[in-house]
Amino acid sequence: MTRILGIETSCDETSASVLEGAGDAVAMRSLVILSQDVHRVFGGVVPEIASRAHVTSIVPVVERALLDARLTARDLDAVAVTHAPGLVGALLVGVSFGKSFAFASGVPLVAVHHMEGHLFATSLEHPGAVPPFTALLISGGHTMLLDVPAWGDYRLLGATRDDAAGEAFDKVGKLLGLPYPGGPHVEKLAREGDPARFRFSAPMLRSNAAPGDDDYFDLSFSGLKTAVLNASRGADLARDRASLARGFQDALITALVEKTARAAVLHGRGRVVLGGGVACNRTLQDAMRARLAEEDAVLFAPSARLATDNAAMIARAGLFRFERGERAALDLNAYASLPLPGVIAA
Ligand code: KG4
Numbered sequence: 001m002t003r004i005l006g007i008e009t010s011c012d013e014t015s016a017s018v019l020e021g022a023g024d025a026v027a028m029r030s031l032v033i034l035s036q037d038v039h040r041v042f043g044g045v046v047p048e049i050a051s052r053a054h055v056t057s058i059v060p061v062v063e064r065a066l067l068d069a070r071l072t073a074r075d076l077d078a079v080a081v082t083h084a085p086g087l088v089g090a091l092l093v094g095v096s097f098g099k100s101f102a103f104a105s106g107v108p109l110v111a112v113h114h115m116e117g118h119l120f121a122t123s124l125e126h127p128g129a130v131p132p133f134t135a136l137l138i139s140g141g142h143t144m145l146l147d148v149p150a151w152g153d154y155r156l157l158g159a160t161r162d163d164a165a166g167e168a169f170d171k172v173g174k175l176l177g178l179p180y181p182g183g184p185h186v187e188k189l190a191r192e193g194d195p196a197r198f199r200f201s202a203p204m205l206r207s208n209a210a211p212g213d214d215d216y217f218d219l220s221f222s223g224l225k226t227a228v229l230n231a232s233r234g235a236d237l238a239r240d241r242a243s244l245a246r247g248f249q250d251a252l253i254t255a256l257v258e259k260t261a262r263a264a265v266l267h268g269r270g271r272v273v274l275g276g277g278v279a280c281n282r283t284l285q286d287a288m289r290a291r292l293a294e295e296d297a298v299l300f301a302p303s304a305r306l307a308t309d310n311a312a313m314i315a316r317a318g319l320f321r322f323e324r325g326e327r328a329a330l331d332l333n334a335y336a337s338l339p340l341p342g343v344i345a346a
């Protein structure tokens with residue numbers, strides 16, 4: 001059994017978590033997430049403010065995670081830290097802290113790719129969310145459709161060609177005058193909208209597309225965002241806001257659901273796993289679950305706490321890397337972008 005501390009500082013959450021276990025049998029002993037509310041004022045994450053906020057919170061957040069787990073640094077077998085992708089200044093706070101902590105406590109350091117964390121997150125709540133499966137990772141910065149025959153073995157089927165799914169939610173939220181981040185607000189507002197008022201076509205979805213075509217799995221949201229912007233110009237926002245949100249969300253969900261179903265069918269997967277902040281969208285989860293049922297596939301989706309950025313998912317992916325014998329040296333660096341480890345273009 002391994003006890004591992006996870007640290008996440010890639011964007012605007014300072015988070016630490018302690019997990020213990022082996023293989024896929026893992027228990028969460030603690031999870032602390034400190035969200036930096038300050039960015040709301042600016043309508044988006046301000047990198048330097050994020051870095052400075054991580055500097056002041058990282059020590060108390062880690063101390064709290066150890067306290068909640070009723071453990072001290074001496075009880076740990078490893079420390080895992082997000083080193084990519086993300087805001088470099090923000091990542092460097094976690095990376096530097098992780099190195100110092102590992103050096104001072106004499107425990108090995110493991111580097112974790114943030115998106116591999118999102119891929120593992122759902123398995124902390126759903127024991128069935130383990131490979132082989134089809135995965136759809138939808139966050140503020142990334143949108144990836146993967147076939148996952150085994151942990152660490154990732155076949156990239158499709159990705160967004162422009163904006164990420166969460167980014168599209170946030171931009172449409174801003175356009176509709178909603179607070180940052182827009183995703184949860186757009187989802188709530190869309191419930192009151194009339195689905196027939198604005199119909200946007202689902203992006204990159206041709207019914208005659210065939211496996212092997214470039215656009216069979218790829219996604220795109222920038223055109224949809226522009227269509228919503230254009231429709232909003234001729235609309236009375238006070239009256240049409242909810243219907244614009246509804247039309248946008250319906251089109252985005254249709255594209256995500258269809259492409260994910262195509263991937264599950266083509267690769268014969270009976271399980272589909274969602275990850276990333278957008279994955280906690282209930283409207284998306286319900287539509288995905290219903291569509292996959294037609295293909296005899298089941299959906300595993302994370303709760304909001306584990307869908308959005310958190311250190312438990314980093315500790316979980318770190319445990320996998322640790323068990324494979326991977327260790328980071330004390331010259332570990334942070335990277336704004338980096339391919340998912342073990343990924344091949346399918
Ligand atoms: O994974 P995450 O916490 O951070 C990144 O790694 O980017 O994802 C944040 C994204 C934001 O764009 C946010 O608007 C979106 O997840 N999000 C949602 C919902 N909750 C969070 N999008 C749609 N519906 C939601 N309920």
Ligand code: ZN
Pocket residue numbers: 114118139140276277308309
């Ligand atoms: Zn994330």
